[in-house]
Amino acid sequence: MRQILLLILLFVVGQWFVKALRRAQAQERPDAPPQPAAPPRSAGEARRNGGARPRTARPASLSEPMVRCAECGVHAPRSESVTAVGQSFCCNEHARKYTARSAGQDRAAR
Ligand SMILES: [Zn+2]
Structure with a gap:
């Protein structure tokens, strides 16, 4: 018992x-959902690889959140994305296209 x-x-x-x-x-x-932390690589594991560069050694791109372009749907790192009218875009060109189109839709609705 x-x-x-x-x-x-x-x-x-x-x-x-x-x-x-x-x-x-x-x-x-507070802005990002909780993500599982990557397991720390042990020194012994690196030695066993014979100094070869591991394929998954991209800490900058792995920790960075990805945002989806509202125009073409491409996923880009947040630091490289463009934010306009509350949406994220892969480049300035798509941000301009999207805002121009939404402005046109607003005019048509009125
Ligand atoms: Zn795009």
């Missing part, structure tokens, strides 16, 4: 811990 109580206690503590962890992540980045 004592073991069952202990298991229940462990379960409750585990749930609480996960909740606290999620809350801490949300406070760190």
